[in-house]
C-alpha cells in the first residue's frame with residue numbers, strides 16, 4: 111500500500127509537536143468546569159469507598175485535634191499538683207488510635223483509587239479497540255498509550271488525595287479555627303488573616319497548575335509517539351544509520367517535556383512556598399502577640415501553648431488544602447486527556463455481535479440455529495459506482511468503481527501501484543465508508559451488516575501480514591478463540607507451515623517475538639494465511655500474499671487458493687501475474703478506475719495495460 115504525497119503525518123490528539131501552546135485558549139471558566147466534571151465522572155462510582163476512607167481519616171484527624179487539649183490538661187494538672195496518670199493515658203490513646211485510623215483511611219482511599227483507575231483503563235482499552243481506522247491513522251499510537259498508562263497513573267496518584275485533602279482539610283481547618291476562637295479571639299484574627307491570604311494565592315495559582323499539567327502530559331504523549339515511531343521500525347532505523355537523528359528527535363521531545371514539567375513544578379512551588387512562608391510568618395506573629403498578652407496577664411501560658419499547638423496542627427492542614435487544590439487540578443488535567451478518547455469516533459458494535467465475533471461462531475459455522483447453513487455459504491461482492499477518498503481534501507482514490515464478484519471462484523485484482531487495489535479490500539472490510547455508491551456483500555449493503563458479523567465472515571490476509579507478539583497458537587487463533595488440534599493441523603498443512611511447527615522448540619506454543627520478528631517474511635505470510643483459513647471464511651481476501659514465498663511454496667499456495675476457491679469466494683491482489691493466470695476473472699485497475707475485466711486470455715488480447723504488464727513479466 112502506498113501513501114500519497116501530501117498526506118499529513120499522524121499527529122497527536124492534542125497539541126502540536128513543535129511545543130507551541132495549543133492549549134493557551136483552553137483556560138476559560140467553561141474549560142475549568144469541564145475538566146472538573148471530567149474528574150468527577152471518574153470519582154463518582156467510588157464515592158462510598160472514598161467516603162469511608164475520608165471518614166476514617168477524619169476521625170483520625172479529630173483525635174489529633176483533641177491531643178493539644180489533652181496536653182493542656184496534663185500541663186494544668188501538673189501545675190496544680192493533681193494526679194496526671196489519667197490525662198497521660200488519654201493522651202496516649204488519642205495518639206495511637208488517631209494514627210491507626212488515619213493509616214486505615216489512607217489505605218481505603220488508595221484502594222478506591224486503584225478501583226477507579228482499573229475501571230478507567232478497562233473502559234479506555236475497550237474504547238481504543240473500537241476506534242475507527244481513520245481516527246487511529248490520524249493519531250500517534252504512543253500518545254494514545256500514554257493516555258491509558260501515564261494519565262491514568264496520574265489520576266490514581268492525585269484524585270484520592272485531592273478528595274481527602276479537600277474534605278478533611280476543610281473540616282479540620284474549620285474545627286481548629288473554632289477551638290482557637292474559644293482559646294483567644296485576638297490570636298484567631300491573626301490566623302484568619304493568614305488563611306485568607308493563602309486562599310487568594312491558591313485561587314490565582316491553581317488554574318495555572320492545571321494548565322501546565324495538561325501541557326506536561328501532552329509532551330509525555332509526544333515522547334510516547336516518537337518512541338513508538340522508532341521502535342515500530344527498529345531495523346529500518348538501524349539499517350538507515352538513523353539512530354543519531356532519531357535520538358535527537360527523542361531528546362527534543364524529552365527537552366520539551368522537561369520544559370513543561372519545570373513550568374508546572376514552578377507553579378506548584380509558588381503555591382507550596384507561599385502557603386509555608388505565610389504560615390511561618392503567622393506563627394511568629396502569634397508568638398509575639400501571644401507573648402505580649404501573656405505578659406499583660408490577658409491569657410495564661412497554657413492557653414498560648416495550646417493555641418500554638420493548634421497553629422502547628424493547622425499549618426499542615428493549610429498545606430494539605432493547598433496541595434489538595436493542586437492535586438485536583440492535576441487530576442482534572444489527566445481526566446480531560448482521558449476523556450478525550452471517549453470523544454473520538456468509534457465503530458458501533460452491538461455487544462451480542464461482538465461476543466459472537468470473539469467466539470468465531472458466525473465465521474466458523476459452529477452455530478446450530480437455522481441460519482447456520484446460510485452462515486457457511488460463500489458471499490458475492492458487488493461494487494456499484496463507488497467513489498472514495500481517504501479524507502476530505504485528499505485526491506480521490508476510487509472513481510465510480512463498479513464490478514461484481516460471484517459466489518465461489520477466484521477473482522484477481524491487478525494494476526499498477528497506487529491504483530486503489532488495497533482500498534477495495536479496506537472498503538469491503540468497512541474500515542472506511544465510500545463517499546458515494548455502495549458495496550454489497552452477500553447481496554446486502556455493507557452498511558446494513560452488523561459490523562462484527564461482516565468481519566467474522568471474511569478472512570483477510572493483509573499486504574504486510576502482521577504477526578502479533580505472543581505464541582504461534584495465539585496468532586493462529588486470533589479472534590476465533592479455542593480451536594481443535596485437528597483444525598489447526600489442517601490449516602497449518604494447507605499453509606505449508608507443518609514443517610515450521612516441527613522445527614520450533616515449543617511447537618505451536620513458541621513465542622514468535624515482537625511483530626513476529628523470530629519468523630521469516632515468508633513464514634509470517636503463511637501464518638497470516640493459516641489464520642485467515644482457520645476462520646473458515648465465506649469470503650477470503652488476500653493482498654499480495656505470495657510476494658515473499660519461494661517458488662515451491664508459491665506453487666503450493668496457488669494450489670491451496672485454487673482449492674479454497676471451489677468452496678468459497680476468493681479475491682486476491684497480485685503484482686506477479688504468474689500467480690493469477692488461472693483466475694476465473696481478473697479485474698484490471700488503473701488510477702482508481704476499473705479499466706477491464708476478463709480472463710487472462712481475454713485480457714491479453716483486449717487490454718493494452720494488462721498485455722503490457724504480462725509482457726513485462728514475460729508471461730505471453
Ligand SMILES: Nc1ncnc2c1ncn2[C@@H]1O[C@H](COP(=O)(O)OP(=O)(O)OP(=O)(O)O)[C@@H](O)[C@H]1O
Nearest residue numbers: 111112113114500507526527528529530531532533
Ligand atoms: N490510509 C490512507 N490514507 C490516505 N491515503 C491512502 C491511505 N492508504 C492508501 N492511500 C492512498 O490511496 C491510493 C491507493 O492506495 P492503495 O493502497 O489502494 O493502492 P494499491 O493499488 O493497493 O497499491 P500497491 O499495489 O502499491 O499496494 C494511493 O495513492 C495511496 O497513497
